[in-house]
Amino acid sequence: MRQLIGIIIAISFCVGISSSVKAQQDAQYTQYMYNTLSINPAYAGSREVxxxxxxxxxxxxxxxxxxxxxTLSAHTPITKNLMGIGLNITNDAIGPSRQTYIDASYSYGIEVGRESQLNFGIKAGAHLLDVDYSKLDIFDSTDPNFQSNVDNKFSPQFGLGALLFAENYYVGLSVPNVLETKHFDQSNNSNSNTVAKERISYYLTGGYVFDLSSDLKLKPTLLTKLTEGAPLQVDVSANFLLYEKLTLGAAYRWDAALSGLVAFQFTDAWMLGFAYDTDTTKYTNYNDGSFEVFLRFELFKKYNKMLTPRFF
Structure with a gap:
């Protein structure tokens, strides 16, 4: 049955390149609160290290x-924390296809009151698409749509974002790529009469930190994603931070999955986290769930070392 589901994934990919229009989806994350730069360039430099x-x-x-x-991402503030720069590299594979995203981010912030800052961000980069049709069990080996592999097909990327934040909250709005890119059209492949379009996605994110006691904090977070031609995605989570070291939480992706999250701050510099998702759909019996693991490293300046690590 699991091989059958794999075949369905491959068929879905093939349908996506043999019909008039299909939407390409961004990579999906459960631990988006630790990987915000990948969806919002205004996050660059916001952690102040x-x-x-x-x-x-x-x-x-x-x-x-x-x-x-x-995903590998890195960012740092410059010019007294009012500007930031970042780099993000993502490799996303499904079935016979592999997509690589490489982009650089820049943010500029303005102080809003005494404790808040509003960042505006832009990012630019490249999207590379590879498709290896030899990984498919093709029924008709003479089908012209599957005669030539796709090798490093380049598409430009340009994104925008805004982030309002302070020590205990953040609200972000972003569009990781404002360009709609067509793949597999006749102008690029004379053997193909197909079009797959990379749709624009809009993200709204937010979080707040509640101090429940001197050793316990609670942070609920929200991510919503709107893409034309795809269902609205809504992720809600709640994480508890104990003794500034251990994070335990749960998340729910609307009509899709339940998740458990755990992370541990080993030192001021190193943090390791893990998440496990279980489907709430009819496909839950045909897979063993999904998992994520992340490792974060932060370089503190001696005169700017945080006594209390930021919770986002």
């Missing part, structure tokens, strides 16, 4: 051809 995150996600474990994602 050099911060780097390495994340891996395996979705629908046990299913052949299921999505896997790896």
């Amino acid at each position: 050099l911060s780097a995150v390495l994340l891996h996600r395996s979705q629908w474990v046990g299913v052949d051809g299921a999505p896997t994602t790896q």
